[in-house]
Each structure stands twice: as structure tokens, then as C-alpha cells.
Amino acid sequence: MSHQESLTVYLAAFVAELVHSGITDVVVSPGSRSTPMALVMAEHPDLKVHIHVDERSAAFFALGIAKVTNRPVAILCTSGTAAANYFPAIVEAHYARVPLLVLTADRPHELREIGAPQAIDQIHLYGHHVKWFAEMAPPEKSDEMIRYARTLCSRAAAIASKAPAGPVHLNFPFREPLIPQLDENLFNIIERPKGYVKVHTGDLTISNEDIEQIAQRLKGKERGVIVCGNLADHQFAAAVNRLSAILKFPILADPLSQLRSGKHGFDNIIDTYDTFLRNEDAKSHLKPDLIIRFGAMPVSKALTIFIKENPNADQFVIDGGGRWRDPANLSTDMIFCQETVFCNKLVSYLNDNSSLEYLHEWQRVNAITKQNMTKVEKLKELSEGKLFYQLAELLPEGATLFVGNSMPIRDLDSFFLNNQKNIKVMANRGANGIDGTVSTALGAALYSKSLYLVLGDLTFFHDLNGLIAAKKYNIDIHIILINNNGGGIFSFLPQAQHPKHFELLFGTPLDIDFELAVRMFNGEFTKITDWDHLQLELEKSLQSKGLQVYEVITNRDKNRDEHRQFWQSVSQEISEFVKGEL
Amino acid sequence: MSHQESLTVYLAAFVAELVHSGITDVVVSPGSRSTPMALVMAEHPDLKVHIHVDERSAAFFALGIAKVTNRPVAILCTSGTAAANYFPAIVEAHYARVPLLVLTADRPHELREIGAPQAIDQIHLYGHHVKWFAEMAPPEKSDEMIRYARTLCSRAAAIASKAPAGPVHLNFPFREPLIPQLDENLFNIIERPKGYVKVHTGDLTISNEDIEQIAQRLKGKERGVIVCGNLADHQFAAAVNRLSAILKFPILADPLSQLRSGKHGFDNIIDTYDTFLRNEDAKSHLKPDLIIRFGAMPVSKALTIFIKENPNADQFVIDGGGRWRDPANLSTDMIFCQETVFCNKLVSYLNDNSSLEYLHEWQRVNAITKQNMTKVEKLKELSEGKLFYQLAELLPEGATLFVGNSMPIRDLDSFFLNNQKNIKVMANRGANGIDGTVSTALGAALYSKSLYLVLGDLTFFHDLNGLIAAKKYNIDIHIILINNNGGGIFSFLPQAQHPKHFELLFGTPLDIDFELAVRMFNGEFTKITDWDHLQLELEKSLQSKGLQVYEVITNRDKNRDEHRQFWQSVSQEISEFVKGEL
Known part of the structure; x- marks a missing residue:
């Protein structure tokens, strides 16, 4: 039996089982060692293969798809630091309980820890941040090993999905030559064609x-x-x-x-x-x-x-x-x-x-x-708090609202109030990082009717590379970029009392013209001038396609003062009410 | 004794010892939990604090400084996925044997694994890819604990430096409030003011x-x-x-x-x-x-x-x-x-x-x-091979040449020949990733006279965020961007014989106008039209400051054909020579 035949049949069985396990989307980053799996995946008619050059963004993009579809999404990359770039999204998926199937290609055993190129120690690469790790057996074409490949796949998908959902890591050793034999019978599996083993899993239920x-x-x-x-x-x-x-x-x-x-x-x-x-x-x-x-x-x-x-x-x-x-x-x-x-x-x-x-x-x-929120509503100048207050009104029925961490999620909490619009609210709250937000939102946007992402400039910058997916796949997304040129949340923290190193260590202004970035990714960039302008643009957004970025420029100090004034003034009224009650 | 006093004295001892251990540079990413360490570091007169918002780029930037200075560089970030973003550079440092001191801030023990925000399991976060991990004791001001902090620091720096050099990870639990007490006596250490313990370490020597x-x-x-x-x-x-x-x-x-x-x-x-x-x-x-x-x-x-x-x-x-x-x-x-x-x-x-x-x-x-290399030299159109052949001539005496992975390092190997110019050649060859190349080169450029980075478009894109350091610190760097719109190396691999999925999975063109990216980071962008133009620009480069990007557009198919033709023609002449010898 040839090496190529073993490689092909083993991987075809694995990929067929991926589909039987309910996986519809894979995010693949280009690489050499992952070639056989990538090619077999691309052959499967029921698998959507998304390409993403930057593995960090790729994993977050997959996270976004998984969050919105509630299905595990597979990610595939080559050996080496490529796999290390998945780590932030894996950590987020672990704590946010999002199912991911992390598939890494590796050098075979005889090329490990001997100074071979692109070979790093990938065994338990993500430590405690995956629910399960398995080092796959080298590809082999025997009934037993084909059953093994199918069972492992089904098992991994089930572990990723069952509560608490999370990432699972399978590491694949591949020997050269890396090209499988692709033909029309590739997925023609005779033994149990509808999947190898179905996992029945229940919910935790107390007596x-x-x-x-x-x-x-x-x-x-x-x-x-x-x-x-x-x-x-x-x-x-x-x-x-x-x-x-x-x-x-x-x-x-x-x-x-x-x-x-x-x-x-x-x-x-x-x-x-x-x-x-x-x-x-x-x-x-x-x-x-x-x-x-x-x-x-x-x-x-x-x-x-x-x-x-x-x-x-x-x-x-x-x-x-x-x-x-x-x-x-x-x-x-x-x-x-x-x-x-x-x-x-x-x-x-x-x-x-x-x-x-x-x-x-x-x-x-x-x-x-x-009632007191009307004080926020009356603000004439562009303001972060009012923006979130208005979103319930401005967004269309059934929209998805994805918010960045740091200030946006907190302002959302303070100012986005009860409404009947069926707005789905999303954020990366597993580990609350600002990283990967753009990519997660783009992944979610793939499967959402109209997705609005609201985030700050540091968060936007951190995952700028993620925008390549919007360009490549013409994803419709509306990004409201709150640009206060730096880390707005720090103005609310005790270090704001210590001006000596504040701007250096915490304010961290980037002084970037984001219009250039947006144009680079074929997006439309609009600098919002006032509230009427924002309303007009968001009305137009119902028809607009592709990547749309609306920049709302605010000031960190003014924003902090506005928030404090509002809280003080509400606080006073609440105290009066409570004392009147007593 | 107050919490603030403990925090301050413990960290001042640690940071003073960093300096005694020969560390001159720290790269800090903004965050809340890392506030006390960041503030104490910023106070030290002998420590250069570099700020980098994206932790992935930050760690590679530190790697570049460490590679060029042969000194360990410390990196500091907050808790959560921030720390996970360090992983690619840590893996590279481990295999490339570059000393890094990875300092992560963490929630204190009582806030771990109980759903507290921004808290992830940071114990042994980087697995086998660091030489040593230590969970630091919570800050305390006693003679014993101050000695402990100083010893740990000295020990960590020594472990990072001694052959094989590599990364060391120290995880710091910090309780709120996070603001230390900064005054002029901060680093006034009476007991052994010139450092706590000096590590004497030898080289491996056989008998x-x-x-x-x-x-x-x-x-x-x-x-x-x-x-x-x-x-x-x-x-x-x-x-x-x-x-x-x-x-x-x-x-x-x-x-x-x-x-x-x-x-x-x-x-x-x-x-x-x-x-x-x-x-x-x-x-x-x-x-x-x-x-x-x-x-x-x-x-x-x-x-x-x-x-x-x-x-x-x-x-x-x-x-x-x-x-x-x-x-x-x-x-x-x-x-x-x-x-x-x-x-x-x-x-x-x-x-x-x-x-x-x-x-x-x-x-x-x-x-x-x-002699046969003159065939390459005679090429009239812009070509990747000839570019590397000419570099020895075009670069100034004492320049540093940093090359990207994938094709550039291979072309460098083939075409960059013996010369007397004292050109230092650098690349990230620990794990050979394309990630972090821009940032590593920028870190190296900080401590190099004239640094030229030659890399492909995918590599440039992967670490686009890294350019923020060039802008923020006005780093002088000359980037020759070989833009063949995708992954050129795959045209040399067996998958190039299988056109069906080739461009989708391997060619992966980005179709990006990089001029916009370069302008966003205040750089100058020059599209090279021919060899004379390149020569002229590189002559001018001796005087030019800041970020300079020279784009050389090539074609992947043509490049492969050129290489093959050259190898064939040389091969023929060599065969004739060898047969004549026999």
C-alpha cells in the first residue's frame, strides 16, 4: 500500500466524519505541512473553506462563526509558530465556552526536537486551555485506522460541543510527500456511510x-x-x-x-x-x-x-x-x-x-x-454614552450588535436599555481581551443578517489584519469606530490620578488615520460629524454592502467627565427618591 | 505595613535587580493588572521603556532587541489573552536561543478559576517553550521577601542568558489597589546596592x-x-x-x-x-x-x-x-x-x-x-534572485540585512555571496515562521546603524501592526518589499502541479495596495520601476530617515521559471566541468 493512498484514505475518512459531525465551516491558513488536509477539505462539497493568512485572526474568525452558529468550527494550520498564533482565540474559546476543533499539522515523530525546520513541540501546545488534546496516529489505510480516524473526529467534535463547550486540539503528523490522491471517489465511504459513531450526550440535571x-x-x-x-x-x-x-x-x-x-x-x-x-x-x-x-x-x-x-x-x-x-x-x-x-x-x-x-x-x-437617561440623550456633541443609548433606536430589527471590550461593553451595559427589536448582543467575554475583536465579529457577520460592530481605536488597531476577511469574502459589516485616540478606560482608573507616566503607559495614543486602513481593505470610511449624520448613515446602512466604517471621534477626558457628571446627577435624584420613600 | 508599601518595595527591588542583571530595555503593553510593575519600570532612570499596544508585535520587537544586543529583554503585559499573544515570539525565542524575560501580571490566587474577569490560567502558560517558569509570591515587604524578589530576578536573567539562551516566564499575582508609591527613594537599596547575587556561569567544554x-x-x-x-x-x-x-x-x-x-x-x-x-x-x-x-x-x-x-x-x-x-x-x-x-x-x-x-x-x-551568476546579474527585468545577488553591492558597509522567511531567506542563501562589507545577516530561524518579522527587524533596527529588511508581501502583511513602533519611535528602517501578491514558495512545491485548489489554498493573493498601509504609519513608499531606480533609491537611503518602504513587484510564475532556468543552465556547465575533470 502506498504512502499516498494511506494519506488520502485516512484524511478522507476524517474529513467525511467532520461533515457527519455537523461541521460546515473550516478556516484554513496557508502552509506546507498542512497541505494534505487542506486539499482533502477543499474537495468536500459540503464544507465551506475560508482562507485566512494570519492565523491569529483566522482562529478568531472561526470563533465568530462558532458563536453565531452554535456549531464547532475547524481551524487548520501548518506546523511551527503558525499554531502558536491560534493561542489567544483558543484561550477565549475556552473561557467563553465556544466549540472549536483546532487541527495542527506537525512533522512526523522522527523529525521532532532534532533541529528540523518549522518543527516545534506541539504536544499539548495549548496546555490547560483546550478540553482535550490528541496526538493523531500517522496516516494509515487499514480498516482499524480508518475507524480510528473517524471515531477520533466524532469524539473531538462531541467534546467540543458538550457543555461547557470549548476548544479541542488534534495534532497530525504528516510525512512527505504531502500530496493526496484526489478523485471523485474520495469520500465514498461504504462502512457506515452516514458517520461512524454518534455521540449522545445529555445536560447536567439535578434531582x-x-x-x-x-x-x-x-x-x-x-x-x-x-x-x-x-x-x-x-x-x-x-x-x-x-x-x-x-x-x-x-x-x-x-x-x-x-x-x-x-x-x-x-x-x-x-x-x-x-x-x-x-x-x-x-x-x-x-x-x-x-x-x-x-x-x-x-x-x-x-x-x-x-x-x-x-x-x-x-x-x-x-x-x-x-x-x-x-x-x-x-x-x-x-x-x-x-x-x-x-x-x-x-x-x-x-x-x-x-x-x-x-x-x-x-x-x-x-x-x-x-427618566434621567434623557440627560444623556440631550447631549449635543458626539459622546460615547449617548451612542450606546441611541443604538437601540438606530439599529434595525433583528440586528446583531457586537461590542468591543474595555469601554464599549461597559457603556453598552450602562446605556443600552430594554427594547423589543430582537437585537442579539455579542462580545468576547471569555477572557475579555481586546484582541481578535474585528475577526470574531466578521466571522459572526458571515451568518448574521445585519451586524454592527462598535469598538474603540485600540481594539480596532489590535486586529486590523482581520479586515482582510471582509475584503476577500465581501462580508457585509458596519463598524462604528469610537476613536478617542488611546485607551479610554484608563481615565476611569486610579492611575489617572498620576499624570507623570499616564499618557506613556496607559493613554497610549496611536495618532493613526484609520481611513487609510479601511481603504486598503476596500471599505468605505465615513467620519461622523454629528448625531443627525450618524442617524442618516445608519439608515443608509440598511442598503449598503461590504465593509463600512463610521468613525466617531471623542475625547477621553471629556468622556470621563461626562460619565461622572451623569452618574452624580442621577445619584442625587435617586437619593432624593429613596429618602422620600423611607 | 500597608499593601501599597509592600507592592512598592517588592517591585522596586525586582526592577532594580533587572538593571543590575544587565537588562536595559523593556517592552510594555498597556493594561490594568500590570500597572504597578509598569509604573515602577517607568521610574527607573536606566531602563528604556518601549510601549507596544499589540502584544504579539511587542514580544517580537523585544526579540529583535535581544538578538542584536545579546542581552535579555523584558516584556510586560496584563493578564488574560494579552499574555497568550506573546506565544509566537516565545516559541521563536526558544528555538532561536534568544534571551527573553516574560513578565505577566496575573490576578491573585483568590481570583483564579472562579470566573473573574480577565483571569485565565497563566501557570505554565507557555508549556515547554520557556526554559523556566516561576509563579512569583504575592508582594511583601520583609527582608526575606525582598531578597527573594531580587534573587528570582537575577536567577531568571541568568537562565535566559546562559547557553542555550531562551525565554523565561515569571507570573506576578497583583492585588488591588494597583498603584505603587513612587518617590525619589524608590530604588535606594541599602543591602548590596550593586545587585543581590551575581551568577557565574561557564561554557560547555569537553575534556x-x-x-x-x-x-x-x-x-x-x-x-x-x-x-x-x-x-x-x-x-x-x-x-x-x-x-x-x-x-x-x-x-x-x-x-x-x-x-x-x-x-x-x-x-x-x-x-x-x-x-x-x-x-x-x-x-x-x-x-x-x-x-x-x-x-x-x-x-x-x-x-x-x-x-x-x-x-x-x-x-x-x-x-x-x-x-x-x-x-x-x-x-x-x-x-x-x-x-x-x-x-x-x-x-x-x-x-x-x-x-x-x-x-x-x-x-x-x-x-x-x-561565474554563472552573471546570468542572473544580466536579467533586465526586476527579479527576486537578482535582487539578493545585488544586495552585497548595494548595501552600505556595516549594514544589517534582515530577511524574511519562506522565499527571501532561500534566495539570500542562493544569491548573496561572499563580500567584505561586514554585513550582519539576520532572520527568525528558530521556528522559521513568517509572523513577527517586521517587529523583530524594528527591534533590531533600534540598535543597528542601518538596517535593511527584505521580505515578501504575506510576511509584511502578517505583522503590519508592528509598523506602529517605527512610527512611534521614529525608527530608521529600509524595507524592501518583494510583492508577488501571495505565497511565492508554493510555486516551487509539488502542489503547484495541482492547479485545482492552488490559488485558493496556497497562492493566496491579498491584492492589497501597501502604499496606504505605509502612509498610515507615516512611512515613505516608493514603487521601484527598474534596477537603476533601485540603485538610486538605495544610494539615497544612506541619508533618509524613518520608515522607508521600497516595493519591488514580481510575478510568482515567472520567478519560478527564472530560478529553474538558472539552475538548469548552471547545472549543465557544472556537469561539463566535472566530466572534464575525470
């Missing part, structure tokens, strides 16, 4: 006895809040709303909980807590004795502090992924159960008998804060 | 008995070659020349051996072997029975094949780093000894009694090949 005990503990608790962080399950919104309705507990909904936008009811959904929980009177007025938390820890620092300041409250943390999500180290009950299942089960054990009083207090404070 | 035995084995061997790959030691050129002179063995000098340019003699230095070892007649005519190899495996594939085809030759591999550098798996003797020491010791045991015949055959074949 009815456990649920009943939890229901017992909820009895008589009137001062409870439900906190919802980043969560991907589409059925969760309805389930948690039912839970809230029966318990009469307010839902503090992080923008990434997907609860602030949709066709569900909003009565119990508190959307301005990031603003009013900065106020001491509100915090003591709304003191809870029970906290039920779902999903990742919310973005809001004010909320985190509020939780920390209530160490005596019972705190239930529900995690369907079975991980420990308790940065305040204050949970009383860690509940490893699929979140929607938990809500539905719990509701069946509860009686609708709680008082509405505590809920109403939250609703009143929320309403007052919302 | 005189071993050397004598090796000398015995060389007796009567007349058909021996010395092969020199990438090696950093400045004293090696003279030492290996003496060894060659006494043994009468030709030196096959890789461009990165630094032997092809300088004031030493060139009589025994063979510089065109990559061309003539493609010829079967030359290979059998020049068959060796002994090979002495120094440094990394050379770039030339023709030479690698030549070595593989002589499995019966004794092969001595000398490595002062004590690693196993034998990709052909054909060494008979693995000699872990500092290379210059080995040459000098061995010479003292040898008698000058070998025949000159075999050396003369190499010299003759080399001379014929050189």
Missing part, C-alpha cells in the same frame, strides 16, 4: 429532591434578585421570566444575557442597575437576602460590588457547564444544572405567593434612572 | 582527552567538509577559519553563519553550494567522508539532501547549547562544546598535513558557479 429542597429554601424569601450574565441558550429568556414572575424577583439582566432585547415581557427586567447601584442609598434600600445567579459574572462593576457588599445573602449560582463561577467567593449553593431545565423544574415546585413590594422598589428606582 | 581522540579520528581524513549554520558568536569566524586552514576542509557557510561577509579571509568559504549541490555530478564528485557541523541546520535544502545522501560519512555535530541538532539523524558524534572553544582546542592538536586536492575541487566548482 427532583434537590430541586424540592431549593424550593423549600425559597419559601418566605421576599427580598430576592435574579442576576443573569452572558448565556447562549435561546430558551432561557422565557424560562427565567416565568421564574421571576412566580417569585416576584427582579431580573438584573446583563446585556449579554440576551434579555434586554426581544419579544418577551420586560416588566421584571431591570436594565439600569449599573447606574443606580453606584448610589449608596439605593444599595441599602434594595439590600437582598437572596441572590440567584445564571451565566457568567455580569459586566457591571457596580453590580459586582453590590453582591460583595451582601455576604449574608444566600447566593445560588447555577451553571450548566459545571464550572465554578463565583468571583466574589460568596455562593452558598453551587448548582450544576442546565439553566433552562433548572428554571422550568423549580417553577413546578413553587407557589405564587410572594409579596410584590421588593420588586416594585427595584422597578421604581429603575424607572427614575431611565 | 582534552576527548579533543585528542577527535583529533586522532581526523588524521588521514582528506575528504572533509565543515558546515556552518546560524551562529551568534562573534569570535567563531576567526576560529573556524583557522580550523579550516589547518584541515584543508572547505567551509560551507550558511548566510546566517555570518561567514559570508567580513574582513576575514574567504579562500575556503564556499558560498554557492545551494546552487551546485543540485547537480548530481557535482555531488558525486565532491562526496565527503567526514562532515563537521556547527550551528543550526543550514537553510539550503540542496545541502540537507547532500548530507542525507552521505550516510556513511562520519558526522560531528558541535553544539555549545547541548541540544540535539541532527534532522538527518546521521551524526556519528554529538559534541556538546562551545563552538569557538572546540575549534581553538582542536587546532592545537592537529598537524598541518592534509592534502589540498579535495578543497581545490570545491573551490573550482564554486568558482564556476559564481
Whole structure:
């Protein structure tokens, strides 16, 4: 049996199984050692092969596709530092629970650790940041090894997908010559043509006895809040709303909980807590004795502090992924159960008998804060806070809103309020990096109707290379670039009090004309002059195609002052209200 | 004792020791968790702090400084994916043996693996690709802990520097608040003010008995070659020349051996072997029975094949780093000894009694090949091969020539011949990636008189962000951008025979107007029209400042044909010569 035949049949079996496992997209970076896998992938009629020269961007691009489709996406690169460039996106995928199949080509065993070119130690290359690593056997054409290749593929895809989802790494040793034998019978697999082994996997579900005990503990608790962080399950919104309705507990909904936008009811959904929980009177007025938390820890620092300041409250943390999500180290009950299942089960054990009083207090404070948002709305000059306040109005129905980390996600949290537009909100909140944001959004845009990315200039710069995908694949994306020439968030941190090294180490202005970058990638660049201009451009955006970048220039110092003035003024009104209540 | 005092004193001790350990440069990426270290570093009068927003480029920039200065360079970033972005440069530093001190800020222990923001598992983050990892103790101000911080720093710098040099990773847990107390007494260290512990470390040296035995084995061997790959030691050129002179063995000098340019003699230095070892007649005519190899495996594939085809030759591999550098798996003797020491010791045991015949055959074949290079010189249109042939003439005395991987390093090997201009040749040949090339060259340019970077369009694109350093620090660099719109090397590989997916997977044209990118970073962009124009521009380059990019547009297919025609025509002449000799 020839080397070429072994290579071809083994890889054809693997790639066929990729498709059987539900994988539709692969992102490939050019390279020599990965040639056989790349060629076999390109031959498969049901696999979309996306090419991305920069492996760092490539992996984030795959992450974006996986986030939006909820399917694992495969990435393929050659040996050496190419594979090391995947690391940031793998770390993000691990913590954000996004399924990725990382396929790296490697030198065969006899060419490792002997100074051969492009050979690095790829065994467990990503350490603890993948759910599973397997060093694949060298390609061989025997029934046993073909079954092995198919089983490994199916198994890897299942591990990547099951909760908590995440990246899996398979390392492939390939000997030269690297060219497989491509013909029309390549994927003609006779034994079990519809896939080798199907993995049936369930959700974490706690027992009815456990649920009943939890229901017992909820009895008589009137001062409870439900906190919802980043969560991907589409059925969760309805389930948690039912839970809230029966318990009469307010839902503090992080923008990434997907609860602030949709066709569900909003009565119990508190959307301005990031603003009013900065106020001491509100915090003591709304003191809870029970906290039920779902999903990742919310973005809001004010909320985190509020939780920390209530160490005596019972705190239930529900995690369907079975991980420990308790940065305040204050949970009383860690509940490893699929979140929607938990809500539905719990509701069946509860009686609708709680008082509405505590809920109403939250609703009143929320309403007052919302009224005060008009202060932001009235700002005449371009402002970061107002931008996010207006987005709910400006974006079209069913849009996807992807936000950069650092300031944008925080402003989104503060100013993007409940709306019925079914706007899906996305961000890279696994490790909260600014890297790879452009590429992740572009990957998501491939499978979204109309995607708007809002990000700062440092974040845009960090992943400038990612824009090549927009050019190459004519991806429709609208990027609102908040350009405050540097790191805006640092103006809010204590180091802003120490001007000596501030601009050097933290402000870090780039002084870049981004129009040139956008033109380089065949995009259209528009410098926004005022609010009317922004509105006009976003209206036009419904028709526009390809890469569109709208630059909104702001000032870091002014932005900080605006935020502080707003918080102070709202705080005052909230204090007056709370004191009037007492 | 206050938290702030502990933080300040502990870090001041560490940073003072950095300087005592000979570190002059740190590359810092902005972030919040790394604030205390960044501020203390910025306070030190003897530390140059370079700011780089993109951590991937930042680490390569540091690599470039370390390569040129032969001193460890420290890099500092915040927690999370920021640290993961360092990975490609760390892998390169590990295999290229370049000292780096990787300092990552981390959340303190109580905020790890509990869903806290920006917290990832940073313990052993870079796996086997660092020489040493240490999780630093939380900052504390006691005599014992200050000694500990100073010792760890000194120890880390020594480990990074000693052969084989490489990266060391220290992970720092920092609790909030993160602002140290900066005053004029910050570095006023009373106990051992000139550094805590000095590390005395020696070179690997084999015994005189071993050397004598090796000398015995060389007796009567007349058909021996010395092969020199990438090696950093400045004293090696003279030492290996003496060894060659006494043994009468030709030196096959890789461009990165630094032997092809300088004031030493060139009589025994063979510089065109990559061309003539493609010829079967030359290979059998020049068959060796002994090979002495120094440094990394050379770039030339023709030479690698030549070595593989002589499995019966004794092969001595000398490595002062004590690693196993034998990709052909054909060494008979693995000699872990500092290379210059080995040459000098061995010479003292040898008698000058070998025949000159075999050396003369190499010299003759080399001379014929050189004559044939005029065929390349005569090319009228812009060509990649001729560009490298001309560089020795066009570059100024004492220039540094940094070449990109993939095709440029191979063309350099084929066409950049012996010269007396003291041109230092650099490339990233640890893992041979195309990533980070721009940044490494910029780091090197900081400490070089006149640096010329020659690279292809994919390599330029991959690290486009790196150009921000040129803009920010007004670095003088001359970049010759060979733009063949895609991956030129693949046209030489077997996949070029399979046109079906070739352009999609391997050609990967970017279709980018790089002038826009260069303007974005305040550089000057010149499109080279012909050879006279190139010569004129490079003459002008002696006076020009800042970022200069000269774009040389070539065609991938035509380039492949030109190379093949040249090799064929030379091959014919060599065959005729060899047959005439017999």
C-alpha cells in the first residue's frame, strides 16, 4: 500500500466524519505541512473553506462563526509558530465556552526536537486551555485506522460541543510527500456511510429532591434578585421570566444575557442597575437576602460590588457547564444544572405567593434612572454614552450588535436599555481581551443578517489584519469606530490620578488615520460629524454592502467627565427618591 | 505595613535587580493588572521603556532587541489573552536561543478559576517553550521577601542568558489597589546596592582527552567538509577559519553563519553550494567522508539532501547549547562544546598535513558557479534572485540585512555571496515562521546603524501592526518589499502541479495596495520601476530617515521559471566541468 493512498484514505475518512459531525465551516491558513488536509477539505462539497493568512485572526474568525452558529468550527494550520498564533482565540474559546476543533499539522515523530525546520513541540501546545488534546496516529489505510480516524473526529467534535463547550486540539503528523490522491471517489465511504459513531450526550440535571429542597429554601424569601450574565441558550429568556414572575424577583439582566432585547415581557427586567447601584442609598434600600445567579459574572462593576457588599445573602449560582463561577467567593449553593431545565423544574415546585413590594422598589428606582437617561440623550456633541443609548433606536430589527471590550461593553451595559427589536448582543467575554475583536465579529457577520460592530481605536488597531476577511469574502459589516485616540478606560482608573507616566503607559495614543486602513481593505470610511449624520448613515446602512466604517471621534477626558457628571446627577435624584420613600 | 508599601518595595527591588542583571530595555503593553510593575519600570532612570499596544508585535520587537544586543529583554503585559499573544515570539525565542524575560501580571490566587474577569490560567502558560517558569509570591515587604524578589530576578536573567539562551516566564499575582508609591527613594537599596547575587556561569567544554581522540579520528581524513549554520558568536569566524586552514576542509557557510561577509579571509568559504549541490555530478564528485557541523541546520535544502545522501560519512555535530541538532539523524558524534572553544582546542592538536586536492575541487566548482551568476546579474527585468545577488553591492558597509522567511531567506542563501562589507545577516530561524518579522527587524533596527529588511508581501502583511513602533519611535528602517501578491514558495512545491485548489489554498493573493498601509504609519513608499531606480533609491537611503518602504513587484510564475532556468543552465556547465575533470 502506498504512502499516498494511506494519506488520502485516512484524511478522507476524517474529513467525511467532520461533515457527519455537523461541521460546515473550516478556516484554513496557508502552509506546507498542512497541505494534505487542506486539499482533502477543499474537495468536500459540503464544507465551506475560508482562507485566512494570519492565523491569529483566522482562529478568531472561526470563533465568530462558532458563536453565531452554535456549531464547532475547524481551524487548520501548518506546523511551527503558525499554531502558536491560534493561542489567544483558543484561550477565549475556552473561557467563553465556544466549540472549536483546532487541527495542527506537525512533522512526523522522527523529525521532532532534532533541529528540523518549522518543527516545534506541539504536544499539548495549548496546555490547560483546550478540553482535550490528541496526538493523531500517522496516516494509515487499514480498516482499524480508518475507524480510528473517524471515531477520533466524532469524539473531538462531541467534546467540543458538550457543555461547557470549548476548544479541542488534534495534532497530525504528516510525512512527505504531502500530496493526496484526489478523485471523485474520495469520500465514498461504504462502512457506515452516514458517520461512524454518534455521540449522545445529555445536560447536567439535578434531582427532583434537590430541586424540592431549593424550593423549600425559597419559601418566605421576599427580598430576592435574579442576576443573569452572558448565556447562549435561546430558551432561557422565557424560562427565567416565568421564574421571576412566580417569585416576584427582579431580573438584573446583563446585556449579554440576551434579555434586554426581544419579544418577551420586560416588566421584571431591570436594565439600569449599573447606574443606580453606584448610589449608596439605593444599595441599602434594595439590600437582598437572596441572590440567584445564571451565566457568567455580569459586566457591571457596580453590580459586582453590590453582591460583595451582601455576604449574608444566600447566593445560588447555577451553571450548566459545571464550572465554578463565583468571583466574589460568596455562593452558598453551587448548582450544576442546565439553566433552562433548572428554571422550568423549580417553577413546578413553587407557589405564587410572594409579596410584590421588593420588586416594585427595584422597578421604581429603575424607572427614575431611565427618566434621567434623557440627560444623556440631550447631549449635543458626539459622546460615547449617548451612542450606546441611541443604538437601540438606530439599529434595525433583528440586528446583531457586537461590542468591543474595555469601554464599549461597559457603556453598552450602562446605556443600552430594554427594547423589543430582537437585537442579539455579542462580545468576547471569555477572557475579555481586546484582541481578535474585528475577526470574531466578521466571522459572526458571515451568518448574521445585519451586524454592527462598535469598538474603540485600540481594539480596532489590535486586529486590523482581520479586515482582510471582509475584503476577500465581501462580508457585509458596519463598524462604528469610537476613536478617542488611546485607551479610554484608563481615565476611569486610579492611575489617572498620576499624570507623570499616564499618557506613556496607559493613554497610549496611536495618532493613526484609520481611513487609510479601511481603504486598503476596500471599505468605505465615513467620519461622523454629528448625531443627525450618524442617524442618516445608519439608515443608509440598511442598503449598503461590504465593509463600512463610521468613525466617531471623542475625547477621553471629556468622556470621563461626562460619565461622572451623569452618574452624580442621577445619584442625587435617586437619593432624593429613596429618602422620600423611607 | 500597608499593601501599597509592600507592592512598592517588592517591585522596586525586582526592577532594580533587572538593571543590575544587565537588562536595559523593556517592552510594555498597556493594561490594568500590570500597572504597578509598569509604573515602577517607568521610574527607573536606566531602563528604556518601549510601549507596544499589540502584544504579539511587542514580544517580537523585544526579540529583535535581544538578538542584536545579546542581552535579555523584558516584556510586560496584563493578564488574560494579552499574555497568550506573546506565544509566537516565545516559541521563536526558544528555538532561536534568544534571551527573553516574560513578565505577566496575573490576578491573585483568590481570583483564579472562579470566573473573574480577565483571569485565565497563566501557570505554565507557555508549556515547554520557556526554559523556566516561576509563579512569583504575592508582594511583601520583609527582608526575606525582598531578597527573594531580587534573587528570582537575577536567577531568571541568568537562565535566559546562559547557553542555550531562551525565554523565561515569571507570573506576578497583583492585588488591588494597583498603584505603587513612587518617590525619589524608590530604588535606594541599602543591602548590596550593586545587585543581590551575581551568577557565574561557564561554557560547555569537553575534556582534552576527548579533543585528542577527535583529533586522532581526523588524521588521514582528506575528504572533509565543515558546515556552518546560524551562529551568534562573534569570535567563531576567526576560529573556524583557522580550523579550516589547518584541515584543508572547505567551509560551507550558511548566510546566517555570518561567514559570508567580513574582513576575514574567504579562500575556503564556499558560498554557492545551494546552487551546485543540485547537480548530481557535482555531488558525486565532491562526496565527503567526514562532515563537521556547527550551528543550526543550514537553510539550503540542496545541502540537507547532500548530507542525507552521505550516510556513511562520519558526522560531528558541535553544539555549545547541548541540544540535539541532527534532522538527518546521521551524526556519528554529538559534541556538546562551545563552538569557538572546540575549534581553538582542536587546532592545537592537529598537524598541518592534509592534502589540498579535495578543497581545490570545491573551490573550482564554486568558482564556476559564481561565474554563472552573471546570468542572473544580466536579467533586465526586476527579479527576486537578482535582487539578493545585488544586495552585497548595494548595501552600505556595516549594514544589517534582515530577511524574511519562506522565499527571501532561500534566495539570500542562493544569491548573496561572499563580500567584505561586514554585513550582519539576520532572520527568525528558530521556528522559521513568517509572523513577527517586521517587529523583530524594528527591534533590531533600534540598535543597528542601518538596517535593511527584505521580505515578501504575506510576511509584511502578517505583522503590519508592528509598523506602529517605527512610527512611534521614529525608527530608521529600509524595507524592501518583494510583492508577488501571495505565497511565492508554493510555486516551487509539488502542489503547484495541482492547479485545482492552488490559488485558493496556497497562492493566496491579498491584492492589497501597501502604499496606504505605509502612509498610515507615516512611512515613505516608493514603487521601484527598474534596477537603476533601485540603485538610486538605495544610494539615497544612506541619508533618509524613518520608515522607508521600497516595493519591488514580481510575478510568482515567472520567478519560478527564472530560478529553474538558472539552475538548469548552471547545472549543465557544472556537469561539463566535472566530466572534464575525470
